[in-house]
Amino acid sequence: MTAALTSATAEAGAPPPPPRGSSRIAWLLLTPGLAYLVLFFVAPVAVLLLTSLYERVPDGPVGATRPALRWENYTDALVTYAPQFGRSFLYAFIATVLALAIGYPLAYVIAVRCRNRPLLQGLLLVLVIAPFFTSFILRTIAWKQILADESLVVAVLKTISLLPDDARLTATPTAVVAGLTYNFLPFMTLPIYANLERLDLRLIEAGEDLYANPAETFRRVTLPLSMPGIVAGSLLTFIPAAGDYVNSALLGTASTAMIGNVIDSRFFRVVDYPTAAALSVLLMAAILLLVAAYVRRSGTDDLL
């Protein structure tokens, strides 16, 4: 996954091979990072993998488990929580598509249209990043206020009949997807911005010179050239959105529960570590497969 991300965002042209003799220094420089990864990534994942195969102690206290190789944990978890899995990927997918639909034009305006106005460009960029100054949880709670039954937004939507009188926004899939879209929008916008910022406008002129109207120029020139940004942005949106539980917990109900919510409740409420661990491993594996297929399909390798 990390490899996919770096390859999607890397600048054109591979770095030159390091000269011989510097490999010891390279390893020395890598050590802190490697140590950190082993300690906080490899080890927990290994523990997670082991835990996912533990079995419950019969007639033991709540949460008591013992080491075993119980593969049924996986099939049980998959069968029981298939709806939540499906929902997670569906919500994450819709949120990614919406974030792309909102984020691409935004990034385009900031990077291309405002290119000659650095002040405006800087201001817009700050606006994109500004939400990060406040906590993720706080902002999601704010959305809860915005979408509440007695909120202004709902009242207006009902007045103009976009929303039936008896409908509500809070505690619906719409609210959860809206929350996901909003929370991950900057992760979509910024990589696309970084890509479009480097877009050579002379290529657009060349497109128009070669009989492509603006729409065709966008489709044949701008869009393919911005694919690395789109790929990076969608990965940065889809991956955390698929595992997210905050939005569903705060803006949804049990019927909108995503896999993150299930893992949360298995770990912290039911104290069913093996199932929670199995679900986590399944989530990781599923995301890895989806992302690999996506990166391969988008075929951005030869652009780099």
Next chain:
Amino acid sequence: MAADLLAAPGGGRDLELVGITKRFGEAVAVDDLSLRMPAGSFFALLGPSGCGKTTMLRMVAGLEVPTAGQVLIGGDDVTTTRPYRRPVNTVFQSYALFPHLDVLENVAFGLRRRRERNAEQRAMAALDMVELGPLARRRPTRLSGGQQQRVALARALVNNPAVLLLDEPLGALDLKLRRQMQVELKRIQDEVGGTTFVHVTHDQEEAMTMADTVAVMNAGRIEQLGPPQELYDLPRTPFVANFLGRSNLLPGTVVEERDGLLGVDAAGTRLLVPADRAVARSGQVLVGIRPEKVHLVAAGADEPADSTVLGPGTVADVSFSGVSTEYLVDVAGYGRMSVFTQNLGAGPGAMVGEQVRLAWSPRHAFVLVGDAPAAGPLEREAATVGAAGGTGP
């Protein structure tokens, strides 16, 4: 062919600019410029950077809209026509090849946008014309500068445009490759036949080598327009005299006109110039003479008959460049004069410090009006050469 999309594609068409003005805010890039480039000609817009030549080209391509005036192609007003609707293609200065497409798809881009049949075969044929067929499946970034330049040329020419615009297409190439591409471009223009080539450059040699007609631009205006030989032989403004080649310009006053010759008094010496080679026949003028038209006359030797003679002066610098030698001669009252002599193997020429006279045939002189450029190329170069110290032949 393209008949279904563009009224009369292929074959060149006249390009006409009528009273074109382009302002960017307060700055005037092109100032009331009118030009007619006949179909099938190889036309060069020559000028220093910032003279408005690239802006001119972009207005023909449709990438800029003139503030005033009209652009006509084959008689059709295309002043506000969008670039993708014009029968014009451009070879961009930076080539602007699409990095996400291979060479063949770059070349086929225009054909595909016009939904033409056999796009691939025709693109391949265009690549063969520029001798890049074997590289069709490479990415443009994997090609050398010269190869990219040829891809850009093929990408534009394959569409068989009425007008082909070349924006300093050879600027990024090294000298040897540039010479080679100049010949190549000429060959290709003969080969495609009929397409009007408009070539923007600041390289006077490139313009003179390739173009049938050269327009010298300065500060948004055309200073002079004509075939290269004519422009070189008879410049009409001090700018042209020193931008296209170099000239010795001597300020003087017209004092008489007799037998088709003007007599100009320049600091006490009577300089003769044919009246039909003069921009003005009275008042303050500049007498111009090209350095290679001036002969050095050693002290004591006879000057050629019927020639204008200046001097004596002191040889300040001699620089040998193989084919020719340049002498810089300080003549009291006239400043520093430049003389080119061909090295015909007739023994050593003048030495630094030697007293010489300068002679030329009056029929090579010309008369201009205006101020001699204060620090024209001649003076600038002379200063640097002088500073570097003289070298004997």
